[in-house]
Amino acid sequence: MVQVREVVKVFDGKEVLRHLNMSVERGTIYGLLGANGAGKSTTFKLISGLLQPNTGAIQFDGEEIQVQDRKFLKEMGILIETPVFYEHLSARENLEIHLAYMGCKSTAIDNSLQMVGLADTGKKPVSKFSLGMKQRLAIARAISHSPKLLVLDEPVNGLDPMGIRQMRELFLALVKDYDMTVLISSHILSEIEYIADRVGVLVNGSIAREVPMSEVREICPEGLEDYFVNIMSGGTEK
Template structure:
């Protein structure tokens, strides 16, 4: 497995109104892998994603994305990552293709791959249909397309399969695996659907109250808890598995 880090976080802290939401957080996402980021609602997953994406400034600590500092290299990082964080917002009166064209113009990137990417996410037959007419699942597919369209090196995906039906979930699972295997991307992904993370992840990170308390390969998860990732995660949350184990 590649030991080069796509994301390296050391003692990261974020404070809001005197309250530490992220506390001395450490994590390591290896290039060319899928890292499943797990935690209960409010544990801090989205806040970490926002700091890695330059949407929030860390209070203390260090974070590097693709070897660049999140504080000083924000513009270059944004050109090399694709993100889904919280509810995606689109130009409602425009089509899927037109929304991607605008995003590419913003990113100063080439637009030759729009049809190909829309096909990859299953939106190739939407034509000029405005996004306002899209279902929740279609909007989520478009969010994934927008994250991919400028050919990023790293995807940061916060609950990317929300709103998808079982067929859509499987299609996105296959897409994520293909992006890592054949396009050399790295994926940092959160989801409450633990079975999906279990299908695709190489490494699991578990965050509790703003701190990553466990970082472990999926192979180790299966060895320690043969009944699967869901039971492993619940055992951590209830204290049946010890808290600290990191790379």
């Protein structure tokens, strides 16, 4: 679904990403891991066409992404950094505007709100939503147009443990029942461990390791956290 090949991204003369290579297989969940400032959000913005690489290429669903060609955005659901809404409008009205902008029918709004647990918010303005409710709405917006690929940067921020579990189950269901592919980052490594089929570890602007979760479990029976810490501290786990 996504192929990133030898991508370099420079900001203010500094290479934030260097010779980045990664591969996200169709119908899977890919967990992108990295320390703060490692370049995860930049990577997601490049894949979403919100930024353009200085060198290298990114393919989505077999075609190279061009920033000036936005047609592929209809095939992506994106949640990167803090979501922004029309605060005086309801959840439903926000989704209606989003779908109108995307040129999509609004028939999936009720289902999207139901899936994220916001079906009963009615005409309540988003300004009255908690942080967790806004995060749920951002996820609803990302899935409302039935994209092929979900790009989710820290999607469970602000959610309580019950909400985190509900979103975990939702992401798994989206892959299984709706044929979506999910690219996700989270500081909560246990959540990535629960749902990911494959993980990539971003270190110094490059993918240091890209392995199936089954392999991680073989190498580190203690879990993904130990695997991640070992790599970040210069360990030799392959």
